[in-house]
Amino acid sequence: MTPFKALYGFDPPTLINGCSVPSKVEEVNQLVQQRDEVLGELWQNLLKAQDQMKAQLDKHRRMVEFSVGDWVYLKLQPYKLKSLANRPCAKLAARFYGPYQVLSRVGMVAYKLDLPVQAKVHPVFHVSLLKKALKPNQQPQPLPPMLNKEYELEVEPEDIVGWREDNQGQMEVLVKWVQLPTCDNTWKSTAVVQDKFLLFPLEDKMALLEGIDKYQGVRDVIRPLIKHVYVRRNKG
The missing domain is CATH 2.40.50 (OB fold (Dihydrolipoamide Acetyltransferase, E2P))
Structure with missing residues (x-):
């Protein structure tokens, strides 16, 4: 649903190119031509804004790819209650869990992991939450048992x-x-x-x-x- 329809209850009218339906009145033709020029300028500005946002985001993105069978660490922000998240040694607290094996690639930027049976979370994660494990024989950091489907830790x-x-x-x-x-x-x-x-x-x-x-x-x-x-x- 578009914002226009949410506000007025119906879809906006379709804008027809004025050149395809000429009018016998010259003032109407000029008005339609001016409207088409404004719409063209707005379209170019939208494309420019999208390119600028993409370029800004690409500065912080990592070009990382994993293969099936690779071992990766999983990063989570588990605490649901912010007032209970300040642990005495926050800098030493676990930030990554795993390692877990990559089962398959989902789309261009997500991967499915082989999580434990007791894990209650969806096994597909964005690449920004993954970090490659250099040694698969390291001691794994298990997922917290109270992790819900929203990756939040519900503590009692x-x-x-x-x-x-x-x-x-x-x-x-x-x-x-x-x-x-x-x-x-x-x-x-x-x-x-x-x-x-x-x-x-x-x-x-x-x-x-x-x-x-x-x-x-x-x-x-x-x-x-x-x-x-x-x-x-x-x-x-």
Whole structure:
């Protein structure tokens, strides 16, 4: 559906070349000729804009081709919840998975990979997400088990293994995620955990932690006594 039809509810009228249907009125012929010249200029400008966009994109494209049987690494951006994507060692986190073998080529810029049986994603990927593996006998990096069809990682909290207070006095908990190793444990504020995971028993988990003897709720953690209160002096 074109934008014109979406706005007006019908297709735009077909523009007929004025030279094919001449008119007996000279002013009409001149008007039609001017319209054809404007349409021709617009068409040339569209082609020029397309060429410029293609040239700009080609600067960042890689001319990479793979053959059937090659081993490649797969790049994914798996995290669905952006607030949960900041892992402690993001620079050391896995950016490529595999290697996986190329089964076939799909079109000009896509390839079908031999993914594991438990993978829940479509096996065809754009060439920009692939990187050739030099040694097929390297230790493979398996796909995360919680990856959905949109290549997003749907994580769920499993347990709370620690707690602390940040510089603003807000409470944070150390979350252990389901089916993820302990190295992926992350500090999250209690407000984020309560908002994102409504069914997770946060208060019950925290009640079992050591150091919270008189715990009655997330907001009732015993805070240190305030011994000094500083008052800002007025300038002048």
